[in-house]
Amino acid sequence: MALAYAVPADTSDRWIPSTCGMCLHGCGIKVMVRNGVALKIEGDETNPDNLGKLCPKGNAGIARLYDATRVLTPLKRTNPEKGPGVDPRWVPISWDEAYETVARELDRVRRDDPRKLLCALGDFQRIVLWGWPAVFGSPNFFTSLGNYCGGSYHPVNGSVDGSFAAINDYDRCNYWIQIGSGDGFSAHLHLSGSAKRMADARMRGMRVVTLDPRCSVAAAKADEWIPALPGTDRAFVLGMAHVLLHELKQFDRDFLRDKTNAPYLVNSDGYLLRDEAGKAMAWDLRQNSARPWYEVPADAMALEGAFTWNGENVRTGFQVWKDMLADHTPERMGEICTVSPATIRRIAREFVEAAQIGSTIVIEGKTYPFRPAALNYYRGSQSHSNGLFDNLAYKMFNMLVGNIDVPGGHLGVPLDHRGFFVSPGEDGVVKPEPHQLHPAPAFKYPPDSTHLMEWFPIGFDAGQLNTETLLNPERFGLNYQPEAMLIYHSNPLWNMPETDKVEQIMRRMKFVVAIDIQHTESTEWADIFLPDRTYLESTLLNCLEPPAVTGHALRQPVVEPLGDTRDAYDILTELAERMGFRDDWNDLLNIVCGFTAKPQYLLDPDRRYSVEELWDRYARNIYGDDHDLEWFKKNGHAVRYRTPEETFMPYGDLRIPFYFEFIKRTGDQMRTNLEQAGVADWPLDNYQALPFWKNSQVIDDGARGYEFYAITFKESLHTFADTMVIPWLSEVSQKDAAVHGGILVNSVTARQLHLSTGDRIRLTSPAGSIEGPAQVIEGIHPQVFGVSNTITRSTITNPGVKTKGSHFNRLLTGSMRYTDSATGGLESSARVRVEKVSSGGVR
Amino acid sequence: MTTVEVAALGAARKLLGFSRSRVAVENATVADLLHDLKTLDGSTLYEHLVCEGRLRGDFAVVINGLSLKPDALGTRLQGGDQLVAMAILRHMHGG
Numbered sequence: 052m053a054l055a056y057a058v059p060a061d062t063s064d065r066w067i068p069s070t071c072g073m074c075l076h077g078c079g080i081k082v083m084v085r086n087g088v089a090l091k092i093e094g095d096e097t098n099p100d101n102l103g104k105l106c107p108k109g110n111a112g113i114a115r116l117y118d119a120t121r122v123l124t125p126l127k128r129t130n131p132e133k134g135p136g137v138d139p140r141w142v143p144i145s146w147d148e149a150y151e152t153v154a155r156e157l158d159r160v161r162r163d164d165p166r167k168l169l170c171a172l173g174d175f176q177r178i179v180l181w182g183w184p185a186v187f188g189s190p191n192f193f194t195s196l197g198n199y200c201g202g203s204y205h206p207v208n209g210s211v212d213g214s215f216a217a218i219n220d221y222d223r224c225n226y227w228i229q230i231g232s233g234d235g236f237s238a239h240l241h242l243s244g245s246a247k248r249m250a251d252a253r254m255r256g257m258r259v260v261t262l263d264p265r266c267s268v269a270a271a272k273a274d275e276w277i278p279a280l281p282g283t284d285r286a287f288v289l290g291m292a293h294v295l296l297h298e299l300k301q302f303d304r305d306f307l308r309d310k311t312n313a314p315y316l317v318n319s320d321g322y323l324l325r326d327e328a329g330k331a332m333a334w335d336l337r338q339n340s341a342r343p344w345y346e347v348p349a350d351a352m353a354l355e356g357a358f359t360w361n362g363e364n365v366r367t368g369f370q371v372w373k374d375m376l377a378d379h380t381p382e383r384m385g386e387i388c389t390v391s392p393a394t395i396r397r398i399a400r401e402f403v404e405a406a407q408i409g410s411t412i413v414i415e416g417k418t419y420p421f422r423p424a425a426l427n428y429y430r431g432s433q434s435h436s437n438g439l440f441d442n443l444a445y446k447m448f449n450m451l452v453g454n455i456d457v458p459g460g461h462l463g464v465p466l467d468h469r470g471f472f473v474s475p476g477e478d479g480v481v482k483p484e485p486h487q488l489h490p491a492p493a494f495k496y497p498p499d500s501t502h503l504m505e506w507f508p509i510g511f512d513a514g515q516l517n518t519e520t521l522l523n524p525e526r527f528g529l530n531y532q533p534e535a536m537l538i539y540h541s542n543p544l545w546n547m548p549e550t551d552k553v554e555q556i557m558r559r560m561k562f563v564v565a566i567d568i569q570h571t572e573s574t575e576w577a578d579i580f581l582p583d584r585t586y587l588e589s590t591l592l593n594c595l596e597p598p599a600v601t602g603h604a605l606r607q608p609v610v611e612p613l614g615d616t617r618d619a620y621d622i623l624t625e626l627a628e629r630m631g632f633r634d635d636w637n638d639l640l641n642i643v644c645g646f647t648a649k650p651q652y653l654l655d656p657d658r659r660y661s662v663e664e665l666w667d668r669y670a671r672n673i674y675g676d677d678h679d680l681e682w683f684k685k686n687g688h689a690v691r692y693r694t695p696e697e698t699f700m701p702y703g704d705l706r707i708p709f710y711f712e713f714i715k716r717t718g719d720q721m722r723t724n725l726e727q728a729g730v731a732d733w734p735l736d737n738y739q740a741l742p743f744w745k746n747s748q749v750i751d752d753g754a755r756g757y758e759f760y761a762i763t764f765k766e767s768l769h770t771f772a773d774t775m776v777i778p779w780l781s782e783v784s785q786k787d788a789a790v791h792g793g794i795l796v797n798s799v800t801a802r803q804l805h806l807s808t809g810d811r812i813r814l815t816s817p818a819g820s821i822e823g824p825a826q827v828i829e830g831i832h833p834q835v836f837g838v839s840n841t842i843t844r845s846t847i848t849n850p851g852v853k854t855k856g857s858h859f860n861r862l863l864t865g866s867m868r869y870t871d872s873a874t875g876g877l878e879s880s881a882r883v884r885v886e887k888v889s890s891g892g893v894r
Numbered sequence: 895m896t897t898v899e900v901a902a903l904g905a906a907r908k909l910l911g912f913s914r915s916r917v918a919v920e921n922a923t924v925a926d927l928l929h930d931l932k933t934l935d936g937s938t939l940y941e942h943l944v945c946e947g948r949l950r951g952d953f954a955v956v957i958n959g960l961s962l963k964p965d966a967l968g969t970r971l972q973g974g975d976q977l978v979a980m981a982i983l984r985h986m987h988g989g
Contacts, residue, residue, distance in 0.1 A: 173988060174988070175989060181987060184986075186983070192987045192988075197989025201989075488986065488987060489983070493951070504987075512987045512989075541988075634913075635904055638904045639983065642903065642980060642983075643986070647901075647959070649959060650901050650978055653903075655914075656903075656913050
């Protein structure tokens with residue numbers, strides 16, 4: 052498709068400030084523009100978020116803007132046959148015809164039953180648009196991108212300190228344990244700035260120990276790489292917790308006693324001991340009695356111990372966990388994760404010694420606890436079917452040294468500019484905020500949503516369950532069948548497990564509309580394609596999960612939009628208008644954009660607003676009338692470092708949960724709800740107040756003859772699989788065979804299986820099979836096969852982009868057996884059998 | 895008598911039949927105001943938004959930018975207060 056762009060008369064070079072859109076986080080950038088053409092992108096050195104740095108993805112932004120395979124006009128499918136690889140026979144149509152068709156088809160669904168629309172929405176930077184399906188009337192979430200990584204992670208962060216994510220303190224940490232995460236090295240929070248901060252920390256001598264099945268970038272650049280089996284990181288950490296509690300007996304007693312609910316007494320039924328007024332109780336060592344927690348002086352409050360009160364045996368929450376971990380010895384845990392007991396003991400000792408328990412630091416005149424040792428984690432270590440336990444274990448291990456939200460330690464990262472969602476909950480403890488993107492829907496049977504959101508009161512949106520519910524609706528009481536789909540910058544066919552089942556569901560759709568900038572495996576199924584603008588052609592204000600800073604940066608058009616594209620906001624607004632619910636859409640934007648805080652900025656339900664008007668109000672609502680959109684165009688951003696008050700101890704005088712009673716209570720309530728609804732066989736086993744070791748289904752699959760593990764992993768060069776269609780990034784990726792060369796296999800295992808680099812091999816899991824060339828390397832656990840998440844795509848049309856294998860998610864299972872029963876987090880690893888398909892390698 | 899500004903969003907707007915209005919009140923609580931706000935079906939906003947003396951879980955009231963706690967309907971209004979009544983949409987997701 053030919054490119055077309057306006058060429059203004061101005062021939063001088065201009066640097067235009069904006070924000071990057073190549074991943075979700077939005078680093079500050081400046082774009083050099085000449086004759087209306089973007090020529091170069093650099094990091095904006097005035098933006099303290101990324102400090103002038105820019106990752107390879109950001110540098111490749113121009114390749115996306117001018118990608119010859121971009122869709123630049125609305126398209127209509129003329130081939131009624133649909134399927135993978137089937138040519139849709141697109142023909143260009145006018146926007147009016149496209150809108151008319153989409154509005155007619157979706158309105159028909161809406162008038163019948165709006166729940167019959169499945170929605171797959173991505174585009175994290177336009178999070179304010181995510182409410183469109185709700186206004187339409189659909190509760191459905193048909194994608195698995197966000198909860199692939201954060202399904203269990205975000206609810207636990209929100210439950211501890213009202214954060215959305217977390218990161219160790221780059222500036223002050225001296226001993227950093229990294230498990231299953233690329234933070235500071237290759238992925239996750241604001242990579243460009245984080246890599247700079249990590250490099251600075253390493254230069255000043257911070258030690259890094261990385262636990263990972265693969266010698267990732269974080270492992271290769273660490274002081275020590277400890278290979279472990281996938282999904283067993285928690286065993287390693289629980290083994291270290293055992294060492295601290297039972298062997299070294301070193302932990303931050305004051306923090307646990309004074310800043311958590313660890314001293315609260317727990318009955319034998321697992322609930323907190325309460326007085327007649329319902330107040331949680333603690334043990335008063337002076338009076339030798341249980342009393343309401345707030346009446347017990349700190350120096351008399353028992354942190355450890357078992358007591359008898361009114362004939363009932365009670366223990367402190369701390370004691371319950373300590374007893375629970377008595378048999379979680381390094382020997383037992385080491386056998387599970389394949390790390391030697393001696394290593395578990397050594398790392399635990401190094402960690403607790405580095406934490407400097409009892410020390411303080413003065414920052415801007417205020418004294419804080421100083422704990423310069425912390426454990427950082429993300430997808431690889433907790434996107435598993437016991438992800439709740441994983442996240443709880445990692446948080447609580449950090450709590451043992453008192454490092455939560457203190458200098459040097461493990462710091463919460465807020466969702467956005469609003470900061471931590473901290474408010475008083477029960478018993479002087481922070482109110483849990485597991486749902487920060489939307490309030491939790493109440494339990495309902497039959498369920499409204501196809502992903503059963505009503506059945507996950509503390510969970511995330513478990514999009515992977517669609518394959519189970521939509522193909523077995525009677526099992527879940529689902530009393531309707533979706534027949535239309537809205538795809539907006541999302542690729543459910545690629546990001547959900549069990550691709551064959553996703554295809555079955557997509558075949559049932561009578562109408563599919565896609566909003567995107569390029570064709571994907573999912574948009575291939577669309578009836579109408581509505582072309583969006585790229586981040587270099589559109590407007591918004593950006594502030595998402597900033598680890599060290601706060602404040603918005605402006606995304607603004609740096610060139611005239613190419614072709615006949617529209618901003619996604621305009622597209623969704625036009626569709627709302629044509630279907631007669633623009634008033635509700637404006638009202639929803641009022642809520643999502645926070646205009647309810649200052650009613651003078653509320654959108655009028657009877658008016659249509661341009662994208663610039665929307666963001667102008669957004670800016671003024673937060674920063675005042677002197678910081679309107681024009682101010683941002685001139686200044687680029689309002690990003691600044693978070694102050695110590697905004698960073699440290701956001702819980703203030705409140706305690707944070709150590710004993711997660713509310714999780715147990717939620718599970719018991721769910722049990723009652725399900726029994727009353729007559730739902731049998733719904734797992735509730737992960738609704739526990741404390742984490743411990745239990746096998747996952749993946750581990751148990753080993754007994755079914757699946758000898759090896761398979762993992763996928765992220766690369767710094769790519770965002771999801773989205774960016775691998777860019778030839779330049781693909782070319783750079785190909786240069787690193789140890790990452791991108793094929794299906795990674797350890798050299799020892801390769802010898803045992805008679806495999807050489809280049810041999811075609813097949814991995815078969817309980818869910819499906821994939822094939823690809825073997826790449827023999829040293830840097831991967833001998834029991835693990837690794838597949839980059841950007842090793843292949845099936846809709847790539849750009850010349851020069853090579854693919855090396857098939858789609859990893861075919862190995863994953865989307866059912867509840869492979870889903871965390873409390874959070875809905877999916878299982879991101881699989882057990883596999885391995886066989887050689889054909890020789891092709893060089894021995 | 896003083897006036898408060900009332901904004902109604904979504905379901906609350908449809909119940910009341912207006913999106914913005916100035917309402918005269920005298921020494922009134924939020925509950926009093928909700929009783930005074932007549933809905934198109936002939937009842938009051940109080941009857942739609944309140945259950946057993948508490949704000950229903952699917953509605954929210956924001957006064958001067960701060961969410962009203964469900965049991966705080968006795969909060970007294972001041973002249974010039976800005977009150978927003980809205981339904982809560984519990985399904986909003988992406989990613």
